[in-house]
Amino acid sequence: MIEKIKASKSEKIIFIFIIFLAVFSFGSFLLLKDKCLFVKDYDFQKITFDNPKDIAVLNVPCGNVIIELYPDISPNAVKRFRTLVESKAYDDVAFHRVIKDALVQAGDLEFGKKGNIDYGKIGTGKSGLGTINSETDSPFNFDKGSVGLARTQKYNTEDSQFFIILRDEPLYETEYTPIGKVIYGLKALVKIKYLDKSQYVLRPDYINSLRMLIN
């Protein structure tokens, strides 16, 4: 007959500790895997906007980013951006250039589309609508959340690519064409995939959709 051995108090404590550790480890693994866990997803339908016709909603892996456009500051650039948004051109386009806590850039419609991404050429693609002139003369405070059109080293080469800054960049004033500012959801952009050793991202995150609030 097998004698039943009763667990001592310390054995019970160790057993409970191991169970607790296992649950904690598994839970942490799941939590850490979800990079969007602590990011608030803004429901644009529940927000009242002063200028609803100038609101664009950028949906990224961690939720909605709500951008107010400034047509009074950069009319041509906002017009171009709006045209591309309305044609859904930005959907499934990569955030191909990301600098941790500094900047995210997307909008290469030629070489940055999901399923057709060209890592050798990404960042050089065009929209097919031609370039537009820089609009850098108006004073603009490039603080955290500002959205601007990207360009080559030369002015007047803006097309479809845009960037959003994640920290204040005072030197960008008169350097880049501003088109708007993020008014809700900047945290979702902080979570966009970046690499430590390169600004250009391999297997990047994509824009899910980009729409005007009112078409």
Added chain:
Amino acid sequence: MGLIRLIILSLFIFTHVQADSIYNLIKIPNLEIYEINTSNKLRYLYAKQPFTIGVDNNINCYNSEKKVLDKKYKIIQKNLDRYDQKFLKKINLKYIVLCEDLSISKINTAGISDNIIKTLILDVKFNESYFERVIHHEVFHIINDSYKELFDEKIWSNFNVKKFKYEECSTCTDKLGLDTYKSTDGFFTEYSRSTASEDMAEVFSHLMIGSNLDNIDPILEKKIQFIKTSLLKIDQNFIL
């Protein structure tokens, strides 16, 4: 003590962040903002640490003491404030980098300009006797690079006497003197004789600092008119 460490650490992080942004814009490392709230929107940057740039890393410059920077900044700003924002935009000049012991291929130089990256690097320890004039001299190189078609070197060379020929390059000669001649013979300084571009820059810089033009020769008079006419083609409101 802990608080002091925290402050020092946060300062380091803050400046490092600025250096990254500046590098992304003009591809010169180790720079920080000195002053950006200026009337003509020029952005003054300074070398926090030495930097090396250029083909084969042939351009070097070193960081300066704060008191030197503070003193020279006032002089530089006073002179560059004479160019308004509109003109600076036309000639593609936006960033002024302040550092010392600037050299290109180990030859010391007062300044290096690059209109592509809209940048003028100035050696704040360059000879005080010519310092203000040199600022305008370097600005001219930016103007010249942005408007090559207006400053035709063949037309310019024809102003000189027939037997005169410029050197192949500004550093291909020992004609480096910057003292202004008391009696001119087509040139303001010895350095003017090096190349057409340097000659133009010398004429421009002498005009900008208001040199005495009472006793200049006919050749130099033609050169001055050429520079004035060309500048007005860039900006009708430009005042020498």
